[in-house]
Amino acid sequence: MQALFENLDLVLFAALFVVGYFAGRWNERRHYASIRRREKDLAGVLVFSNRFPPAASGRAATRLVAGSAVISEDYFKGALAALYSIFGGRVRSYESLIDRARREAVLRMKAEAHGLGASMIVNVKFQTFAIGGRSQNSVKGVEVLAYGTAVAPAGGA
Amino acid sequence: MLLSNLELVPGRRVVKHLGLVQGSTVRAKHVGKDLFAGLKNIVGGELKAYTELLQESREEATQRMVKQAEAAGANAVLNVRFATSSITTGAAEIFAYGTAVVLE
Numbered sequence: 001m002q003a004l005f006e007n008l009d010l011v012l013f014a015a016l017f018v019v020g021y022f023a024g025r026w027n028e029r030r031h032y033a034s035i036r037r038r039e040k041d042l043a044g045v046l047v048f049s050n051r052f053p054p055a056a057s058g059r060a061a062t063r064l065v066a067g068s069a070v071i072s073e074d075y076f077k078g079a080l081a082a083l084y085s086i087f088g089g090r091v092r093s094y095e096s097l098i099d100r101a102r103r104e105a106v107l108r109m110k111a112e113a114h115g116l117g118a119s120m121i122v123n124v125k126f127q128t129f130a131i132g133g134r135s136q137n138s139v140k141g142v143e144v145l146a147y148g149t150a151v152a153p154a155g156g157a
Numbered sequence: 158m159l160l161s162n163l164e165l166v167p168g169r170r171v172v173k174h175l176g177l178v179q180g181s182t183v184r185a186k187h188v189g190k191d192l193f194a195g196l197k198n199i200v201g202g203e204l205k206a207y208t209e210l211l212q213e214s215r216e217e218a219t220q221r222m223v224k225q226a227e228a229a230g231a232n233a234v235l236n237v238r239f240a241t242s243s244i245t246t247g248a249a250e251i252f253a254y255g256t257a258v259v260l261e
Contacts, residue, residue, distance in 0.1 A: 019199060019200065020199055023199070023200035024201035027200060027201040027202045028201060031202070051163070051164065052164075052165070053167055059167060059168030059169075060168065062161045062163060062166055062167065063159070063160065063161065064160040064162055064237055066215070068208060068211060068212055068215070069208055070207035070208045070211065071201075071202070071203055071204070072197045072198050072201055072202055072203065072204045073198065074198070074199060074200055074202075075198070075199045075200075077201070078198070104203075122163065123163055125162065125238070127239060127240070127241060129211075129241045129249070131243075131249075132246075138247060139186075139191055139195055139198055139207075140198055141194075141204045141207060143207070143208070143211055147239060149162050149163045151167070
């Protein structure tokens with residue numbers, strides 16, 4: 001018992017590490033399941049990074065659409081990333097985090113376009129922004145913004 | 158006011174270019190919301206408060222850009238871009254810019 005109290009910070013770290021691992025994994029799985037489901041639902045909205053809509057679309061209604069999401073890291077991912085920053089290499093724990101944020105942002109953008117009756121988004125741009133940055137005591141997460149121009153056949157949007 | 162990040166509007170002609178218009182806002186986070194976000198940092202998941210904060214800021218920046226375009230007599234802003242930069246810990250600047258034009 002004495003040893004437990006003497007190493008309280010270490011015990012706390014271990015507890016958060018374990019909680020972060022299980023809770024984070026559960027949250028990530030749930031999020032991915034939801035992403036896959038919605039990606040299927042919105043598969044009808046096509047997304048292009050081309051600067052112009054296909055020439056065949058003719059006169060069309062256009063409108064700026066955007067989607068964004070801020071996804072938080074968990075304690076496990078954070079600790080793993082800190083370790084990787086010493087030894088270098090691929091930080092898989094962050095790769096999936098940014099992937100989730102990006103796909104979520106695209107889905108929200110698609111949902112907005114779908115609501116406008118558009119079936120196409122062109123000139124899609126991405127922007128990634130790290131919240132918290134390098135500071136020790138701030139909340140850490142990553143924001144992805146996706147935006148583009150929704151193109152609807154004339155009469156829509 | 159038509160906003161688009163294309164350089165043209167399909168089927169419509171640009172009659173007049175009115176130059177660059179821009180809007181920006183600097184927002185800081187709320188301490189109370191940050192407490193909850195701190196918990197989220199342990200278990201992971203979406204930081205909804207932050208998503209909303211940045212989205213609202215982006216809307217405000219866009220609004221300011223649109224106001225400038227209206228003042229210049231434009232009816233559309235083309236080639237709209239967004240930029241986000243962290244100014245200091247806990248505050249970010251959201252910037253929106255584009256080209257104000259008159260469409261026929």
